[in-house]
Amino acid sequence: METQPARRGALAQSWQRLVAMFVKEFIQLRRDRPTLGMIVGIPLIQLLLFGYAINTDPKHLPTAVLVSDDSPMARAVVGALRATDYFNIKYIATGEADADEYILSNRAQFVIQIPPDFSRRLVRGERPSLLIVADATDPTATGVAVAAALGAASQALDRELTGPLASLAQTAPPFDLQVQRRYNPAGEARRNIVPGLIGTILTMTMLIYTALSVTREIERGTMEALLAMPVKPVEIMLGKITPYVLVGGVQMATILIVASFLFHVPIVGSLFVLVPLTLLFIVANLSMGYTLSTIAANQLQAIQMTFFFFLPSMLLSGFLFPFYGMPIWAQYLGETLPLTHYLRIVRSVMLKGSGFSDLAADAGALALFALVAMSVAVMRFRQTLD
Structure with a gap:
């Protein structure tokens, strides 16, 4: 039978071999710089990207405007939408074809269209329509912005609707904000x-x-x-x-x-x-x-x-x-x-x-x-x- 000292000696040798293999693997890993870089780099990239770059609430989305009524009320509506921080007005469209081109070429996520008779119909109390065209191919990017636009619309003309127009301020809002979700109207992921x-x-x-x-x-x-x-x-x-x-x-x-x-x-x-x-x-x-x-x-x-x-x-x-x-x-x-x-x-x-x-x-x-x-x-x- 194997004596106790012999078992201890075998165990000590096994432990020495294990330590030698342990040291050998670290030496080999240290020499394999690309692998060592991946071990450190991939977790670091994930941490930085998820911590700083990833945001499910996008703001400052590129927006084009097609304003056919250059009135203080029209400008106030556009300013209210810009103030939500979701709409970054980068382009001025000259017509509907030009506005569609901004959407098709992915330069604009939204197009804000104000009709030529917007202020005249609003003063008459006829609730004119204002259209926001959204590129809904990515519903996550547009959903929150559309909700913010609907919220901002109710307060867009508070400063303009005073005096004789104060009665219009009682309606929220005095115009009809229509949102057209193009290419994915149901918001299917x-x-x-x-x-x-x-x-x-x-x-x-x-x-x-x-x-x-x-x-x-x-x-x-x-x-x-x-x-x-x-x-x-x-x-x-x-x-x-x-x-x-x-x-x-x-x-x-x-x-x-x-x-x-x-x-x-x-x-x-x-x-x-x-x-x-x-x-x-x-x-x-x-x-x-x-x-x-x-x-x-x-x-x-x-x-x-x-x-x-x-x-x-x-x-x-x-x-x-x-x-x-x-x-x-x-x-x-x-x-x-x-x-x-x-x-x-x-x-x-x-x-x-x-x-x-x-x-x-x-x-x-x-x-x-x-x-x-x-x-x-x-x-x-x-x-x-x-």
Whole structure:
């Protein structure tokens, strides 16, 4: 039988081996700086974004006004709406077509329309109509603002309705405020979420596919044979990216079919607009994934870098939280992400019927991102295995 001293000796040796493995893992983790950075960086990013950038009560929403009655009463109504802090009047529309263009191009979340006979009919006690057009593709971003507008309307003309007009102040308000929730009048969340899923799914899958492309070749030893061939770096990159463009197209088609037949999300716009812009978005993500693959030393680091890029994209793009609810610095950061621009594109085409001219700014941002990512990837690509 094993004696007690022998058992103690075996236990001490086991403890020493455990401590050695413990120290070895920390030394290896310290040398693996990308992994160490992810361990510290991802929780820090989550804390900062959720603490400072995320806000479910967006204010200062971009607004256009179409005022056909330049009277003190009309200006008082517009001023009352601005005073709620929910409406940031950035554009002056010259007509209804111009006002619609601000909505279709995603430059304005609201349009305030005041008819030409507003003050005359109000003085007569005829309760004229005032229209607020809301882009309801994101019901979370517009719901609170609409409620604030209804509340401000009852006090908008308190200073103007005095003297002979004091009797009109007894009605609350002396005009009819109509709210037109376009593109999603019922406020259905699925009309906002399901189109956005196209962008998030494509971002995740395209990044992972290409982020592993170069590192997998290196780890398997096939990169040496590839580099020995008379192939240029840009040709290798395009050769690796092109098959996944087709894969992304299949994913997009699958999601659109499910969205239409299962969730009954309409496709108001043209597929001839949506498909090319989606392919451009796919190329942008593949280029970013390829760039990450040239930085990562192994497949684990490639996956970690993918999540490091995907997390801000999810939080700052407007998919989970209203884009205009974030502070200005977070909006500027979100504008650099391809998912931000694609969410505007896919929602605008599917729900609004926007065309190429309406989405030129977002399409240009995607093209610029893809060009920069491709250029960085080509410059970083190693012709030899150093």
